[in-house]
Amino acid sequence: MGFTESVRRLWVVTSLTLRYLLGTRRVIAMLLLSAFPFILALSLAAARVAAFNILLFQVLLIPLFLQVVLIFVTLVNATTLIREEIEDNTLPYLLTRPISKPAVVIYKYLGYVVAVLVLLVPPIVLAYGVTQAYQGTGLTTDLDVLGGFLVATVVGTVAYGAVFLFISVLVRKPLAVGLLIGFVWESIVGSIPGDVPKLSVIHYLRSVLKGMIAVGPMTTYRSDISAGIAVLILVGFSVAMIVLTVMVFQQMEFRQKA
């Protein structure tokens, strides 16, 4: 199998994934949810809330964006990648082609990462722009805040996507299990004192914010690792999850659904 042919297959599977995640009606709900930071910032500005500034931006977005929007958008998109093709009986169209199962998993995951970042990044940037304009400071004044949230969004998309994709090849109802992990495990484990939060993704996302943002609610967060180390840990964790997904998927059998 030549390099050019592999690139063609990568492009086909990734673009089919992108078209499905961004080009079908399901994207409307995802767009509305993803736009939440921007809608919130616009609402605060329109209501002329006196306390609305870059600090309030952080105070609101850490729980609402990182712990709700990011988790929900990654969960819904990552769990559909393979499970929906299994349930819809469309997977044989891909698997009866000269493309390996690991390649299908990895190419679909790449398509997912691009699609979710297309959904999540613009609203964060726009929300930041509205906040800066409202408080009358230049767009470059608090770039550390924007940078911190963008890095957390990218790494969170990669890590949560890998976890939810793995769940989707393990169980038939990945959304329910994903909801438990995303909203119960992450919020409970992430708020227990001591070293227990290290077992959650959100701990490392908070560590990224703490390490990258000079002034804000995360500066007092208890974390003994730098932003760079937190990113590396999440990337390593994501790679491990994808490897596990590939191993399970390689041995999976696909019985036709009635």
Add this chain to the structure above:
Amino acid sequence: MSAVAEAAGVSKWYGEVLGLNAFTASFGTGITGLVGPNGAGKSTLFKLLIGQLHADQGTLRLLGENPWNNVPMMQRLGYCPEHNQMYGWLSGQQFVEALMRLHGMPSEKASKAASAALKVVGLSGAAHRPTRTYSRGMRQRAKLAQALAHDPDVLILDEPLSGADPMARVQILRTISDFAKDGGHVLMSTHVLYEIERITNNIVLIHNGKAIASGDIHAIRALIDEHPHAVRIETSHPRQFAQALARMEHVVSLEVPAEDTLLIRTRKPDAFYKELPGIVADTKLDVRGLESPDDSLEAVFRYLVG
């Protein structure tokens, strides 16, 4: 090549349910029909042959190779699944073209191959419509197009005529015959013996996960002719249709079990299927679907297995 596909003592369990039971058969060159009622194990066997299932027991070969996780073998295989789901948000052209690119074809070649295959199955006119707007017959033809567009050595077709209207049936059967005439091999499953009889004499009969007979179709024809063959037609004018069909001497009974359904039993299925397109054209009545319920074939199988 002596056998396109071979199964020796192949068993497959789904939990406690036995999908295939020590199935042993050899599928020769040309067209071979795998005939059996629903639940007989046809789809399980095909899923094993395309590498989507792993045999619990026995050995299985397609084109001389073990199909499980066999990526290079997929270049030589064309598969048409039984179900009608497709990527509904793609047009027929985009659907086939994308799948051709997975065979490593450059964009232009994939586009040409997709157009040619859609033309062969008579879908050129609807090539740029989203596949979610296709009728069942059009979906069957689009599935056939994606299976043969890369010019495979062997086609595995799981109930390719199920639900197709009379015109689509003619087109699909013609396409399969032409593929075989050009040197291709076809394994086609059906629960309607008369469908397969029009394009091949080679059949394997499967029942309860076992191969119960194989070889020339004529040997069991006499047995089957003793049992009236049932055909269910979906139409918005079942009573008018019944009037038109009542003139056929070989029709044993006509029933209207639902507002849009006509159930016919005939002693001469060959003649029935031959005359039906002419009647549809003469009466100008719509036929949305055509299916043969299992019961007539089931009776034959009960007889064969004692």
